[in-house]
Amino acid sequence: MKIKLSGISVKAVSSTYPKYELDLNDLSAKYGELEVKRIMSSTGIYKIRYAPPGMCTSDLCEKSARDIFSELSIDPSSIDGIVFVSQTFDHKIPATSVILQNKLGIPKTAVAFDIRYGCSGYIYALYQASLLISSGSCSKVLAFTGDVTTQIIHPDDKALRMVMGDAGSCTLIEKGNDELTFNIMSDGSGAGYLIIPAGGGRYPSNEKSSVATEREDGNIRSDENLFMDGMEIMNFCLREVPPVINDLLSFTGWAKQEVGVFALHQANKFILEYLQKKLKVPKETVPVAVQLTGNTGPASIPLMLSIEHDRLQKENRLEKAVLCAFGVGLSWGAIGLNLSKTRIIGPSEL
Numbered sequence: 001m002k003i004k005l006s007g008i009s010v011k012a013v014s015s016t017y018p019k020y021e022l023d024l025n026d027l028s029a030k031y032g033e034l035e036v037k038r039i040m041s042s043t044g045i046y047k048i049r050y051a052p053p054g055m056c057t058s059d060l061c062e063k064s065a066r067d068i069f070s071e072l073s074i075d076p077s078s079i080d081g082i083v084f085v086s087q088t089f090d091h092k093i094p095a096t097s098v099i100l101q102n103k104l105g106i107p108k109t110a111v112a113f114d115i116r117y118g119c120s121g122y123i124y125a126l127y128q129a130s131l132l133i134s135s136g137s138c139s140k141v142l143a144f145t146g147d148v149t150t151q152i153i154h155p156d157d158k159a160l161r162m163v164m165g166d167a168g169s170c171t172l173i174e175k176g177n178d179e180l181t182f183n184i185m186s187d188g189s190g191a192g193y194l195i196i197p198a199g200g201g202r203y204p205s206n207e208k209s210s211v212a213t214e215r216e217d218g219n220i221r222s223d224e225n226l227f228m229d230g231m232e233i234m235n236f237c238l239r240e241v242p243p244v245i246n247d248l249l250s251f252t253g254w255a256k257q258e259v260g261v262f263a264l265h266q267a268n269k270f271i272l273e274y275l276q277k278k279l280k281v282p283k284e285t286v287p288v289a290v291q292l293t294g295n296t297g298p299a300s301i302p303l304m305l306s307i308e309h310d311r312l313q314k315e316n317r318l319e320k321a322v323l324c325a326f327g328v329g330l331s332w333g334a335i336g337l338n339l340s341k342t343r344i345i346g347p348s349e350l
Helices: 024-031 033-043 057-072 096-103 121-134 188-193 230-252 269-279 297-314
Strands: 002-017 021-023 047-049 081-086 111-116 140-148 166-186 261-264 321-327 331-337 343-349
Touching (some): 002 057, 002 230, 002 297, 021 024, 024 033, 033 269, 047 166, 057 081, 057 096, 057 140, 057 343, 081 096, 081 121, 096 111, 096 140, 111 121, 121 166, 121 321, 121 331, 140 297, 188 230, 230 269, 261 269, 261 297, 297 321, 297 343
Parallel strands (some): 002 343, 081 111, 081 140, 261 321
Antiparallel strands (some): 002 166, 021 047, 140 166, 321 331
């Protein structure tokens, strides 16, 4: 699906991660020094940020919103829309977006809803928030994205434990003069490649589903933990991301060499470097910022923008930006937009 939405301004982006760090070298005694170094070398990840028990995605997102309120002198009463995109909600019921509405002092007249997406979630958050603005329903929308993925991974699942980190973000979208161009795709035939099998209506939790066992891939998890078929997900990314970006550029009317930054979901160094080569774009246009955070799911693009903002701004790379995210669903998409006037804040610690 390709669409252009106008009359929009991406006013601010803020991100927050937990102050707690896991140095992957500390896992050498558990998994072996050679194995840990191999994973660090291929993923480019040396540390991950993790949320302790009791810290939720909403806590990280709330901090990000308060940073925007403070930096831009935004009155919470002026917000009339909330979009919360995550896979790790505070509760099964009620919606986390409504909890954030109350905590942040946003008026009861605001519309608030949750969307269940993971690594592709930032694209969906911007799309839904932009629809609210372009339809005339809202004038200022907070688009929240984030996950505390470490809390749904079995601690002995080395494949995911050494890759996934936690973070939250907030993006303020308002009425403005800019145009956002979207290209969004979905393919549910790959749903089983990235899934928590138990806990829903299809497979309710029971005594068996919570028992962790060693699986064929050598990792330990229960059916209530996150499972990822790493090879299938990698093949999906490498196969589908370049076409969705190329189609977006054609639809937008931008030449590839005009784009200052390709802000891709920060899966790992290998995938990012491979995509950069396959897209045939300069290395400096595809930032890699997973080294000290890990893959932070739907918060990874705003977190990368926070980390890399000074360089990208100094090198005038933000006027024509392409954002692209991909993951659970399967789902993937790209956005073309101007970020040169966007206030990019953080990252903050909580």
